[in-house]
Amino acid sequence: MCQLLGMNCNTPTDIVFSFEAFRRRGGITDVHADGFGIGFFEGKGIRLLHDDQPCAHSPIADLVRQYQIKSTNVIAHIRKATQGQISLANTHPFVRELWGEYWLFAHNGHLSDIQAAADDVYHAVGSTDSERAFCYMLNQLRRRFSKKPNKNQLFDAISELATELRERGLFNFMLSNGECLLTHAGSLLFYIIRKAPFGEAHLLDDDLSVDFAAVTTPKDKVAVIATLPLTANEVWQQLAVNELVMFADGDIVCRNTPVMPRYLSKEEGLAIARAYGSAAE
């Protein structure tokens, strides 16, 4: 199974602390050693860093730490390839432009039978089901809205698309246009919203702590979302299976928690991932 990491904040924030834990799962504390990708919104622009080397040992991942890129929206993905060529064209996150904004997408899972239509605007460049799903969603959004809708309309449309697509497999995804970050759980996703009073956090995967009070202002709000919790001494909230959550300015602005929410244990989530493993990206 691959792993996802996302961040949404009300002020540009560096993701170094979370990314340091996450990247160790790319070859040190876990087996996701087949490359990684991370996309940062910087204003309306996107900085994308990819590598086919294990994230834990990648000089490009070192650059993330060195540059301490500050962003309000970040999506990262580390990969355990079980099939499919490892190539740059198949590396998450993927980017397209819609309504004069860049959109960033990463997926953990597997979806089958996503067909392209003759009049589609967006086409996959690589060979992953993930990029096809992303293009499918953007094609549908463009058909529904010739101009950018408001947040509630956008959330409802993406919720319908997620409901449709998850019928075809396992669909954990993160999607952002630089304003909001949408996260959908097909199996495992956890989040935490850090805000004042800030405390100290200790990474699960590394002997590293940070005192957020020392590096934040009282107004800061930072939501971090990940396949599995990254810190040991904080309470992470779990997304229910099939739940879609929209974050903006470091807080939840829309969510569609199922009437009968179901939460998977880590073991159950990993077992599902393994069941899809023979076909997972």
Next chain:
Amino acid sequence: MCQLLGMNCNTPTDIVFSFEAFRRRGGITDVHADGFGIGFFEGKGIRLLHDDQPCAHSPIADLVRQYQIKSTNVIAHIRKATQGQISLANTHPFVRELWGEYWLFAHNGHLSDIQAAADDVYHAVGSTDSERAFCYMLNQLRRRFSKKPNKNQLFDAISELATELRERGLFNFMLSNGECLLTHAGSLLFYIIRKAPFGEAHLLDDDLSVDFAAVTTPKDKVAVIATLPLTANEVWQQLAVNELVMFADGDIVCRNTPVMPRYLSKEEGLAIARAYGSAAE
């Protein structure tokens, strides 16, 4: 004036030698110290590296040397900002997807009055005339061809678009879909095609030589295109003003040299750039 650098080859080749000269113009041997961008095709995928630090001193530019990324198509741009915000969304090269391929574009010059149409597929994210020109070209190509045309049809269409757009200002550009690289001279552009028997080349901007015979095979063909020649002991060919050239597999496959070709001296080219300087990106 900004500067452009492009490479098109028949076998994946690293651009380190040319880029080392080019980047020194970004803050050491010349004044283009307001950031840079470089895009590499790796298979069908694109790796984009940008920095708003002067290219000559950028850790991200160091990464280009460290990684020795091999590519068949590369476009790089160093920037001397004369107006306009320096932001990631305004940094060349720009990328969009068309017909299931990524397209990479960089521009040196200035174009006015590029209007968007209501039914456009591609919209600029940033505020540059360059990105608007790129989107205009892609919108027009999509209207003309629902599927990817052959190289001659593509060349003719881009030639028409270049003729139309250059009426609006100064239009030196490079455009690539990972198969071919199109270069259009509004003022200054030079190229060289290196092939067997390979010799030694010595950089103009640096005390650096390379013996290409030692790092190539007899079948290799490498076309390098730049605003101004990069080496001292090789003969660079100049593009005529308004000439469009398509390179593929390291060689020229199409060109439309004007009937009365006009070649600018470096001084004339720089004077034109200065005349547009108050509005140039």
